[in-house]
Amino acid sequence: MTNNQTAMSRQRKWMFYLLAILVLGVGFTPYVTIFLGLLLGSAISFYNLYLLQKKTSEFTEAVAKKQPARGLGTISRFAAVALAVIIALRYEAYFNMIAVIIGLMTSYLVIMIDFIVYKNKDSA
Secondary structure, three states: OOHHHHHHHHHHHHHHHHHHHHHHHHHHOOOHHHHHHHHHHHHHHHHHHHHHHHHHHHHHHHHHOOOOOOOOOHHHHHHHHHHHHHHHHHOOOOOOHHHHHHHHOHHHHHHHHHHHHHHHHHHO
């Protein structure tokens, strides 16, 4: 397994942990709408992370084989974000919009934290 694949696997694992914590927050705290918003945003963020990692792997393989590389799927990731916002607007009683937006950014936070924590460990 390459360093890139290891990092991708770690990031997905941490996103699963985060989603589990948010589910516990929905079940055991009085802030249900906030945690549902975070859960919706984080679930879409996890989907976007998966798409980005998949497209990055395909892009890397295409470049290594000197084949024409396709894009990184920006439109599909934007569409997923739009879907989350539409769901949050439609069911405003269940989802806090600000929490959804914060949840949408969680995969990028996980990527940055993973980079900071493991940047020296992977190079050794």
